[in-house]
Amino acid sequence: MPEVRSSGDARIYYEDVGRGEPTLLFIPGWCTTREVFRPLVARCAARHRVLCVDVRGHGESGGGGADFDSDTVLQDLLTVVKASGAGQVVPVALSHAGWWAIELRRELGAERVPQLVLMDWIISEPPPAFADALRGLMSDRWRETREGLFGMWLQDVKDENIIRYTRDVMGGFGEEMWARAAREISSAYAREGSPLRALFGLRPPTPTLHLYSQPDAHEYLDAQVAFSTQHPWFHVMKLPAISHFPMLEVPDLVAAGIEALVSARETYMNTNLDAASTPPA
Template identity: 75%
Template sequence: MPEVRSSDGARIHYDDVGRGEPALLFIPGWCTTRAVYRDLLPRCASRRRVLSVDLRGHGASEGAGTDFDSTTVLDDLLAVIEASGARQVVPVGLSHAGWWAIELRRELGAERVPQLVLLDWIVTEPPPPFLDALRGLMSDRWREARDGLFAMWLQGVDDENVIRFVREDMGAFGEDMWARAAREIASAYAREGSPMRALLNLAPSTPTLHLYAQPESHDYLAGQVAFGVQNPWFHVMKLPAVSHYPTFEVPDLVAAGIEALVSARETYVNTTLETPGAAPV
């Protein structure tokens, strides 16, 4: 497995498979390892190069011994890109890794980051219950707050891969990492307002695709569709999955959506793929 040393000497590990540019850069969210892309990686790597990273202090990467912030992680991702030699990358960010996707676009510019892919993220302003959960993660009731998030992400889920990943992989992270995650996520929303607002401020506009399964809300989807009508560079696809982790449940659809955006083989339109029994949009 390739590795790169960060500016402070921490070893950051990543997979490097497939060929072709732009390369996809798979970025897990906080308290998540690159294992979340296990089923997606070979599907995407059959068509183009894929770099799949473990964040510092996560999975095989070092750096959990001292505190760090989102800027440190961004520096690590930049180091991975430069070590890989990739001229162009399309960040694929799961959940709040989307903030790093946006920062990479800001840092490297539109020529080197031509598109963005966001997976299952709160792209609007965060709802009050979510902000309450972040505050809980930064308190002595962090475990209760974490378990509440797990319950929400696993509601109605019977896929053993998803259940095992959340309970075992994510459940292995302790209080320090969950508190750090909450601090950095809350800080990003306070600074940016929402991912949609941050995307609007990118110049030139960057073609962006949001693939998501949760929440099962008509208003959440309708708001994104309306945003896409006003900003044709933004596209949304509601996936026929149940959990917060469609990379496990519907990897073929996720891979197809990513490839359609990146290859620009067709004019991408706002699309809804509904779960059986779901109310029409």
């Protein structure tokens, strides 16, 4: 499996499979590993080159022996893209890895990053309960807070693979990584306001697809549909899944959504992406 040496002499490992442009760059979120994308890699590599990364300090990638932040992870991802020789890259980001996807678009530009795929993210401003959870993860209540998150994410879930991934893989990360994750996620929301606002600020606008399954709340979907009506470059696909891991639960539908975006088959790709619009509230 390919690796690159990044800052702090950290080894960053990634899979490199398939052929075809654009290259899909799968980015797991905090306290997850590239294993979460395994069903998607097999499906998407039939049509595209796929790079699937273990970010710094996760999975098989080293941490460099010191604390690190989102900027460090971004530089690691840029190093992977450069080493791979990929031309156009479409980030496919799980949850708060979406912040790195947006930064990749800012760093590499619209020609190199023509589209974005975001998965199961709090794409609006974070609700108070989530902000409280982030504070809890940075306190001596971190374990209790993490268990509360796991309980919410696994509510009504029967799939043993999803339960195992959450309990064993995500649960295998300790206090330091969960606190780091909460710190960096909190910082991103404080700086950007919301992912929708950050996406609105990209010029030219970047065709973006949000694939998600939870929360199963009408108002959350309605707000995204309203945003997409005003901003034709943004699209949302609500998936028929009960977990926060639709790539494990309904991988065929997720792969189809990704392919629809990158192959530009949808009619929205013919809209005027430079049209003036208003930012999200």
